[in-house]
Amino acid sequence: MTPVQQTSPAVPATAAGTPAARGRALTKVYGRGDTRVTALDAVDVDFRHGEFTAIMGPSGSGKSTLMHCMAGLDSLTSGSAWIGDTELSALDDRGLTRLRRDRIGFVFQAFNLLPTLTALENITLPMDIAGRTPDAAWLDSVVDAVGLRSRLGHRPAELSGGQQQRVACARALAGRPQVVFADEPTGNLDSRSGASVLSFLRTSVREMGQTVVMVTHDPAAASYADRVLFLADGRIVDEMAAPTAERVLDRMKAFDAAGRIVEVG
Amino acid sequence: MRRATLRSLLAHKLRLALSAVAIVLGVAFVAGTMIFTDTLDRTFTDLFESTASDVAVTPEGGAEGIDGPAGTLSVPGTLVGQVRAVDGVAAAEGYVQAQGVYLLTPAGEVLDTGGAPGIGISWTSAPGLDTGELTAGRAPERAGEVALDSGSAEEAGYAVGDRVTLLTPGPRVEATVVGVFTFGEDGGLAGASLTAFDVATAQQLTGVGDGFSGIQVAAAEDVSHDELADRVVAAVGDGYTVQTAQQQADEQSAALEEGLSFITVLLTAFAVIALFVGSFIILNTFSMLVAQRTRELALLRALGAGRGQVTRSVLLEAVVLGVVGATVGLAGGFGIATGLRALFGTFGLTLDGDLVLSADTVVWSYAVGVLVTVLAAWVPARRAARTPPVAAMRDDHVAVERSLRRRTAFGVALVAVAAGALAGSVAAGDSGHAPALVGVGGLALVLGAVALSPVLARPVVRVLGAPLPRLAGTAGRLARDNAQRNPRRTAATASALMVGLTLVTGFGVLGASANASVDALVDDTVRADYVVSTAVGQPFTPEVADRLRQLPEVDAVLQQRFTQVRVDGQSTFAAAVDATTLDRGLALEYVAGGSDGLAGRGLLVDETTAAERGWEVGDTVAAESAGGQPTELTVGGVYAANQAVGSMVLSLDTDAALGGPALDRYVYVVLADGTDAAAARAALETVVDAYPVVGLKDRDEFAGEQKAQVDQVLLLINALLVLSVLIAVLGIVNTLAMSVLERTREIGLLRAVGMDRRQLRRTVRLEAVLISVYGAVLGLGLGLVLGVGLTRALADQGITELVVPGGQLAGFLVLGALIGVVAAVWPARRAARLQVLDAIATA
Structure with a gap:
């Protein structure tokens, strides 16, 4: 991966100590009566500036719901989520849309790019939607960082899966968002392509000061993060700093062995 | 399988209703035309059978x-x-x-x-x-x-x-x-x-x-x-026509049907457009349904349903839809026939009795409705049957774009035929083949355009959409790109508007040219200050001319009659005029001889007729008519063809000698110099008012009266424009609904990365506008070619001027854009309402 020149701070200055994003008593309930499912159960969580957080957990643990609620894609049943100082529940659809457009970056598992637009057009899409001119120098450094300069004029169909995900990462970073949310960004990639996407995300945190929250079920992917949160049954059940793939894997096995009801401090 | 089919029909009520509307309209036009024609036929057959004599002898x-x-x-x-x-x-x-x-x-x-x-x-x-x-x-x-x-x-x-x-x-x-x-x-x-x-x-x-x-x-x-x-x-x-009662009745209804044939042709044209677009809408709808149900169908296949069973289950849905559509369409046909009857009632053609619903009408309605629906559903049904059982476990299915090469070749061939026919019509000149050649050329051109439309869609939409990214940013660019994504669909969606506007533009050019020709004729030919005539060119008493002649304000009066004579063995209509005042009332352009050639038993002929018959000034020709004595006429002048008098002109004396009735069709009045205009008009009116059937018109009013007939026909054609607009809207709504459905994940992505609902609606709206403007542009272009061709072909019928109604055409273009806006309302709202998460999660 090309070294990144730190041309300007990636994150707008915010009051010291305020997390890039935080949630308090996050609760999400689907359905009612017999079909009632509690996806999130009073979760408190902070995502600190310049930190790469991985959220892990078995299927149905609520990890995707947590990300969706934090990113303004889904509404909470109760509790509050903030991006910086902005409380999401106070925003209407247009406010949420603006927030996603200007302050959040997204990388999805698949279908990240519009097929009719070129790679470069996909990268600048949120800014184009906002009618803003991208910061050329910053855009340059992002493009170089993902190593796609030669493929900017290609359409998604002409790019490999790994290249498509790197374009998605570049788009997520191009607007210098407060937080990048990545939902299983390597879920559809082979391990080599996945590694390059993950290294890029880590580089963006280390060298550009970006804040990244990633949902994954892959211990190897989680090992790129600074911190791993483990979810089970809608609650955060564990947290691990400086994770390695082996330690994460071991921790996950413990869930399975205990039938998902292990409680850890 | 049958239960699965019916469940599926009920589950997609709204979309099916939408696709049935076009079938309903198409069947309604077919049925309405047939019911009306049958009713007309019955009314006149009854009337003539009960009143006509066993055998009648009439002048040939x-x-x-x-x-x-x-x-x-x-x-x-x-x-x-x-x-x-x-x-x-x-x-x-x-x-x-x-x-x-x-x-x-x-x-x-x-x-x-x-x-x-x-x-x-x-x-x-x-x-x-x-x-x-x-x-x-x-x-x-x-x-x-x-x-x-x-x-x-x-x-x-x-x-x-x-x-x-x-x-x-x-x-x-x-x-x-x-x-x-x-x-x-x-x-x-x-x-x-x-x-x-x-x-x-x-x-x-x-x-x-x-x-x-x-x-x-x-x-x-x-x-x-x-x-x-x-x-x-x-x-x-x-020299006489002898007909039995049956022949008289047949001839009457044939003549009537021929007189109304343009209405039948227009209605049929719209039936064809409606069914064409309808078949496409149905194809789209069933494609959507099949695509949505890929897994379901694959599951059925995996559970052991044969291909034939899957095809039949989809086709059965189509049959049910076709039967329902045809039934409603048949009822609509009654409505259309009732409307036509009322319309004709206002023109004075009262059709008594009930509307006639013949077995033919019912059979055709159902045949058309069901056949079109089933044929349109055939392709998606086959596609459904080819769903591999394994698709039940997969979530990707890829649409392969077929090559446009065959279409291109076919379309180019048709356009070549059209170009040949149109060029031929210009070359055909006066031979009388020109209108038929324009007809053939026009049909080939429209069919060629329908075939080529998908090929043209990408480049034309690219050009039309070029300013959108600058005007509307990302929404504009996405709209332009989306409109180009599936050129077949874009073309088919635009086709209703294209065909509709082709007709309306063509007739618009023809009508404007006809009106301009009337103006030119009145300007160039009518020298008189006033014209007296009945509204529909019926004959009236020469007393009117006599009394006008006695007014002091009047300098000269020219009477004009029409008569049928057999000249040199050929029966023809001739104008009979006052030899002495012809030049005062009408300006003919003489190529040889002049108006004094009318003196005695003189005859004036137009250039074309003179050339055809080989007559020259000084030639003598035999003339006879059913009611009078045979006479020798001397050609005294040749004039440039003129609609006001037709191909031959006689003097009133000659006409009387030939037994022509002493009834005027037009009386041209020239005022004496220095007469006060208002006073003169008042004087003329006192005379004319005594004859309620005739009216007094100055030159502008006279031109206006002539033009009113053209305008009435144009009004009818424009009423049909409304129908093509309706069908166009339906087509666009359906296509956009399908596109929105197919692009659910794209829409979800756009919303996730920050496109708000307003921008999303605008994207859908601009795409609709592009598609409809594309149809409008093609229609205007084709209509111009046809209108100009038709006008040139009818030059010898008196349409001497060629006028392109620019304002009207610009209006059609704006209409095209508006259609897009209206049609996009519902699909755009649907797209904007998608929940971001659901959209992203859609497989």
């Missing part, structure tokens, strides 16, 4: 019945005796029938016939030849007695014994009502009013001398009508 070329020009042709009175002498004739009577006889109400106004003619007839009473059935009083027997048809008598409030005033082509007539009668089974004559006189009075009033309009023959019991007709032909010789 004059068998135009009640709607024909009055008093132009007649059979000599002596012929009646000849016919009576034929073996098998039970009775034969001459009859007189002429238009321009109007009843005045007690208030002194002309009885309103709603535009239908006022007809004067002679009363015939002989076994089998009774004119009508008397319901009160007796038949008129002498001058000063009339019988009225029951409808008119009732409307005006007259009864036997009342004194009435009648306007006739000759003088005003005061008479006593001696009888009231019914005509035909329905007691009326499609709205017309009938006044019956005794034979001598009728002959005198209508100016046929001792001749008749025709001879009615009743057959003896032992002879068939056909056989009798043959015998009568043998007896009367050439």
Whole structure:
């Protein structure tokens, strides 16, 4: 991966100590009566500036719901989520849309790019939607960082899966968002392509000061993060700093062995 | 399988209803046209079968019945005796029938016939030849007695014994009502009013001398009508038309249908457009349904359903949809036929009785509705059957874009045919083949355009959409790109508007050119200050011209009549005018000789006719007509073709000598120099007001009156534009709904990365506008080509000017854009309402 020149701070200055994003008593309930499912159960969580957080957990643990609620894609049943100082529940659809457009970056598992637009057009899409001119120098450094300069004029169909995900990462970073949310960004990639996407995300945190929250079920992917949160049954059940793939894997096995009801401090 | 099919139908009610609408419209047009034509047919067949004599003898070329020009042709009175002498004739009577006889109400106004003619007839009473059935009083027997048809008598409030005033082509007539009668089974004559006189009075009033309009023959019991007709032909010789009752009825309804054929053609054209677009909408809908149900169908296949079963299950849905659509369409057809009947009622053609629903109509409606639906669903049904069972476990399915090469070749070939035909029509010039060639060329052009439209869609939409990214940013760019993504779909969606606007633009150009030609004709040809005529070109009494001539404000009066004569063995219409005042009233451009060539038994002919017949100034030609003496005419002048007088001009004297009736069609009035315009008009009006059927028009009013007829036809065509717009909207709504569905994940992504609902709606809206403007642009282009071709082809029919109604065409373009905006409302709202998370999660 090309070294990144730190041309300007990636994150707008915010009051010291305020997390890039935080949630308090996050609760999400689907359905009612017999079909009632509690996806999130009073979760408190902070995502600190310049930190790469991985959220892990078995299927149905609520990890995707947590990300969706934090990113303004889904509404909470109760509790509050903030991006910086902005409380999401106070925003209407247009406010949420603006927030996603200007302050959040997204990388999805698949279908990240519009097929009719070129790679470069996909990268600048949120800014184009906002009618803003991208910061050329910053855009340059992002493009170089993902190593796609030669493929900017290609359409998604002409790019490999790994290249498509790197374009998605570049788009997520191009607007210098407060937080990048990545939902299983390597879920559809082979391990080599996945590694390059993950290294890029880590580089963006280390060298550009970006804040990244990633949902994954892959211990190897989680090992790129600074911190791993483990979810089970809608609650955060564990947290691990400086994770390695082996330690994460071991921790996950413990869930399975205990039938998902292990409680850890 | 059947239960699965019905469940699926019910589950997609809204979308199916939408796709059925186009089928309903198409079937409604087919059914409406058929019901109306049948009703027309029945009404006239009934009328003629109940009123026509067994065999009728009429002057050749004059068998135009009640709607024909009055008093132009007649059979000599002596012929009646000849016919009576034929073996098998039970009775034969001459009859007189002429238009321009109007009843005045007690208030002194002309009885309103709603535009239908006022007809004067002679009363015939002989076994089998009774004119009508008397319901009160007796038949008129002498001058000063009339019988009225029951409808008119009732409307005006007259009864036997009342004194009435009648306007006739000759003088005003005061008479006593001696009888009231019914005509035909329905007691009326499609709205017309009938006044019956005794034979001598009728002959005198209508100016046929001792001749008749025709001879009615009743057959003896032992002879068939056909056989009798043959015998009568043998007896009367050439120069007469002899028809049986059946032939008269057939000819009447054929003539009527031909007169209305442009309406039938237009309705059929719209039926075809509706069904074409409808079939596409259905194809789209079923493709969507099949795509949505890929897993479901694959599961069925995996569980052991055969391909045939899957195909049949989809086709069964189509059959149900087709039957429902055809049923509703049939009902709609009744509505259309009712509307047409009402429309014709306002033009004075009253169709009594119920609408006729024939078995043919029902069979065709269902055949068309079901066949189109099933054929349209065939492709998706086959695709459904090819769903591999493994698709139940996969979530990706790829649409392969087929090559456009065959379409391109086919379309180019059609356009080449069209270009050849259109070039040929220009080359054909006056030969009379030009309109047919334009017709063939036009059809080939439209079909070629339909075939080529998908090929043109990408480049044209790219150009049309070029300014969008600058004007509307990302929404604009996405709209432009999306409109180019599936050129087949874009083209098919735009086709309704394309075909509709082609027709309307073509006729718009033709109509504007026709109107400009009228203006040019009046400007260049009419020198007179005023024109006096009836609204529909019926003949009227020469008293009007006589009284106008006596006014001090009037310097010159030119009378113009039309007559049918056989010149040099060929029957033709000729104008008869005052030889002395021709140049004062009308400006003809003489190529040889001049207006003084009319003197004596002179004849003026137009250039084309002179060239065709090989006549030159000084040549003598033989002329004869049914009612008068054969005469030698001398060609005294050749003029450039002119619509105001037609191909030949005679003097009034010559016309009278040939037996032409003394009735004017137009009277041109030239005011004396220095007359005060307002005072002159007032003076003229006092004269004209005494004749309620004629009107006084200055040059502008005269031109306006001529143009009004063109405008009326254009209005009808524009009404059909509304229908094509409706169909276009349906097509666009359906296509966009499908696109929105297919692009759910894209929409989810756009919303996730920050596109708000307003921008999303704008994206969908701009895409719709691009598609509809694409259709409008193609339609305008094709319509221009057709309109110009048609106008040039009709140049010798008097459409001498070529005018492109620019403002109107710009209006159509704006309309195209508006259609897009309207059609996008629902799909755009649907797209904007998608929940971001659901959209992203959609497989």
